[in-house]
Structure formats: structure tokens, C-alpha cells
Amino acid sequence: MDVLPKVVSVSILAMEALKGRVSPSLKFYNQLVEDLKMEWAGHNGEKALIYPLSQLENNKYLIFHGLRLQGDGYTVQLDVYLISLYFSLILEAKNWAGEVCFKKNPKQVVRIVNDVTQGMPNPVEQVKMQQHNIKKWLVDNQLPSIPIEGYAVFGSSTIVTIEKGYYEAEKFICKTDCLYSTIRKMETLYKTPVLTHEKLHEIKTQLLEKNTPLIKNLYEHYRFERSVIITGVRCPQCLVLGMKYKRKQWCCACGCNSKNAHIQALRDYLLLFGPAISNREMRWFLHLPSKSITSKLIAEVKLEKVGSTRKARYKLPWDLVYSTSFKSEKKV
Template sequence: MIVKPLLVPSTIKKLEALTRRLPHNHIKRPQLEKELAQRLAGYRGELSLDYYLMNLPLKKHFIFHDLRLPGNNGFFQLDLLLLTRYYFLILEVKNISGALLFDQNFHQLIRIQDGVEEGFADPVLQIQRQREQLSQWLEQKHLPQLPIETLIVISSPRTIVHTKSSASIRKFITRSSVLTKNIEHFDSVHLKEVLTNRQLKKLTKYFLQQHTPESINPQTRFAVSHTDLLKGVYCPKCNSIPMQWKRGKWICNVCYHSSNSAHIPSLKDYYYLFQETINNKQCRDFLHLSSRTATTNLLTALNLPTSGSTKGTVYHLSELES
């Protein structure tokens, strides 16, 4: 059973909004695009596992995607946590193209692609640290201590995997296509029931309560100024900025696409990059609108929660996220 499904993280949405609003020649753009690509790859890798996880017995395995819990030094995050009455299983998902070399002599992961080598942090150390953090968290919360298994899952079938040292690390690495077989093996090994059904449900609810989503300020992260960002409504067809509001429609000056609702994704960008509320003046400035009345009509039509009245009306944009 998938207790905590995988949703597009707000961090990805914020980075996508910043990518749309940052000029193509901006010095920070390559760094931004690289981080966004890495996060999207991780998200898609996790998403691909659901195909295999759905084949597990519903009442026996409880699955949490992207679980972020408070630890001794900030937070620790688990790509996937599988909970049973007998054991925990932490899954660290790697969706990296090319050939991967697990080098335990120097505790690094090396990706070779198109003749270029690139180093990554050692996922074996990473998942062992996650195991320790989860164990400490359970102890501090006075929760039952279950055996904790760990696996690194290579989600792409095109990725080639090599190891450069002891073959013992192979037990930590698997492919998504054989993940269910690994879980069936753990099921056959861990036969001692540690949790009752009632305790299992209670722990499941507690995990959800303790989960704290990651929140970043993308402009601070990449040292980008508000004045660097492009304002206006972007075209949903060719992504050009800005569209123009003419006779009750948004018109693209590049591809001439017209839309009645193109302002909605742009207001979402404002929500992710600036703040969760907007007033008429701020909306006119961001969407390049000249008419106060037209702006009021557009905002009112969205049926957003409001506060204040008349010229002091503030619209709450969080409803657009759903």
C-alpha cells in the first residue's frame, strides 16, 4: 500500500519557475539547469518504481515516498521507506545515465558517459548513514526498533553497473526490475513480528505527521536578484515572454497563439518565486497589464480566497497549486 504517494516536489516546481523566468544568457542558468535536471531525474526514477511496488501485497507493505524527518542535525530524507510488521527497508533510487562504477576503495561513485568521467557521493555510505539516522530517530521517539534493510536501486535499465572492489557491496545494489524479488527475500528472512497491526497503523500515522517537506528560496539559492527575472505571461505553446492582453485574450507576439487562461501558470510562477499572496497592483506589474478593472476581473474569475476589501483586496494564490 502506498501510504505517502510521490508528488512533484515544490522544490522542482520552484526551480522550473525560475528557469522560465531567468534570461537564457544569465550566468547562473547552467547551474540552475543542472540542478533541475538532477532533481527531475531523481523524481522520475522514484516514479518508475511504483510499477513494481504495486505488485506487493497491499496489507503487508506500507510505502512512503520522499519521507523527510527531523534528525539531530537538521533533517534526513529517504527516497522510499517500506514498512512492515517485521522490518524496515530504505530504498535509495539512482536514475543516472551512462556507466556507473562503484569504487569502495575511495568511497565514490563514478559515472562514465561519452568518454567523460564524473564523480558523485558514495551511495553506499549515504544509505548506511540513512539507516543510522532512522535508527536514532526511532530510539529518540521511543518507538519500536525493527531490523532495517537497505538497497540502492538503479532505476534505468540502460545504466551499466560496475564495481571496483569487494563484491560484498553488490548486496546493496539492485535494479528496479528485480526489486520485488529482493523484497520477497527480506520477507522470507524476517519472520519475527515486531509490530502489531495497531502499532503499525499508529507508526504509519506518526511518520506522516513528522514529515516536513523541503522548502527552498530558489533566488537565494542561486544568488539571483528580483530584477533579473522576466515578467509577463509566458506563451503555453512556445514559452515566449511576454504575451499581450488584447480584447479579452492573451496573444503571443512570436507564434500568435491565443489563450484565455495563460495567466494562470504565470501566477503560479509568482507564487513559487515571490509570495503566496498578490494584490491588483502587483498582478498588473507582473503580468504586464495596464487596466485595473481587467486585472480585477481575471483575479476574481479564479475564485481564490481573499482578504481585505476594495483596493486593499489580497488574493491567496496557494489554491492554484492544487
């Protein structure tokens, strides 16, 4: 049962919003594009685990995608975490192209792509560290202990070779097409429940309540000025920025009119600048003609007011991040 479903991360959405609102001529643009490629590769690797996991008995496992927990001086970030009454399982998706070689002496991992060899972080050590951290987190939060297994899961097209004698790699490495059978085999090793249904529910509640998705500080990471952001409302038809607000609707030069194209722009603002926005900032970002029209739009969107009248700001809800209203809106 997916209790924390797989979604596109806030970090990817924020980076896409930034990419769509800056000039390709900027110094950091190429780095942004490369970073996005890596982020999407990771996302697609995690997405590839959905099908084999969907073949498991629906009520036997609680499945958490993209779980991130803060501890005292450490962070637990897991691509997928499964919990049952019998054991739990960490899955780290590795969507790596080419051939991946695990070498024993010294322990290291190299990847060969187009005859180019490069060193890579060792997924075995990553999984072992995550096992340690999630165990510590459960203890720190007064939650029941449970056996914690773990695998780095490589895509079916990745060639994986393990040097003879590197037994840890043999233990911690799995391929996507073998994941279902690997989990079923594990079920034969854990036949005695270690949790009650009540304790399992307690762990589930704590994990969901304390999940803290990573939100990257793009300003700090790419070091750009606010002034480089291209403002305006994007047309849902031709995708060009710069719709005009006339007679309670957004109008584009391509002939498209829309009642709520501003929702996508407010989503971009939230991802780029955070959840607080003032009347002046909304006028600037949406290219609205006056303070009074902006106030009416704020009332229509029903944004929560924060602060005094003179210095009032309005709270953009995080629900905007995954809003489908822009995609499904009726054009007029």
C-alpha cells in the same frame, strides 16, 4: 499502497518556472539548465522504481515517495520508504549513466562515462546514514522501533562492478530489475510481525503530518535580481508570454482566448516568490490594467486575505503547484 505518491518535486517545478521566465543570456542560466538535468535524472530514477513496487501485494506495504523529515540537527530525505508489519525498507534511486565501480581499499566509488573517470558519493554510506537517521527520528518522535533495511538501486542499463571483498556494497546495492525479487526474498527473513496494525497506522500518520518537502531558495542559490524575471501571462496555445486582459478574458496575438490562463502565472509567482501576493504585485506580474480589475480577479480566484486593508496581501494556495486547470482549461 502508495500513501505518499510520486510527484515532480516543488524544487524542479520552481526551477522550471525560473527557466521559463529568464533570458538565456544571464550568467546563471547555463548552471540552471545543468542543475535541472540532474534533478530530472534523479526524478526519472525514482520513477523507475514505481513499476517493480506496483507488483507487490497492495495492502502489505505502505509506500512513501520523496519523504523528508526534520530532526533536531539532522534531516531525513528518502527517495522511497516502505513500511510493513514486519520490517521497513529504504530505497535510494541512482540513475547514473556508464559504469559504476565500488572499490574496497580505500572504500570509494568511481564512475566511468565515455572513458572519463570521476569520483562519486558512496551510496553505501548514504544508505547507512539514512538508516541511522530514520531510526533516530522514530525514537525522537516516540514511535515504535522496526527493522530498517536499505538499498541503493541502480537502473538496469548501469553496469555495476564490486571489488571482491567489499561485502557492504554487495549487501546494499541492487538493480531495478532485481528489486521485486529482492524484496520478496527479504520477506522470507522477516516472518514475525513487530508492529500491530494500530502502531503501523500511528507511524503512517506521523510521517505524513511531519513530511516537509524541500523548497529551494532560488534567489540565494543563483543570486539574481527580481528585475530579471520576465512577467506576464503565458498563452496556453503558443506558449508566448504577454497575453492581454480584455473583457474578462485573456487574449493572445495568436488568436487564442482563455478564461483562466492567469492560473499558470499565479503558480509561477508562487514557486518563484512565495505564497503571499499583493494587489500591486499581481498587477505587475500579470500585466493587469488597473487596481479594480485586479481586485475583481482576486475575488474570482477566492484568495484568502491576510492583513489590514491598506497593506493587505493575499494567500496563494499550494494546491496551485499541482493544479491541472491550466492544462484542461476550455479555450474560448
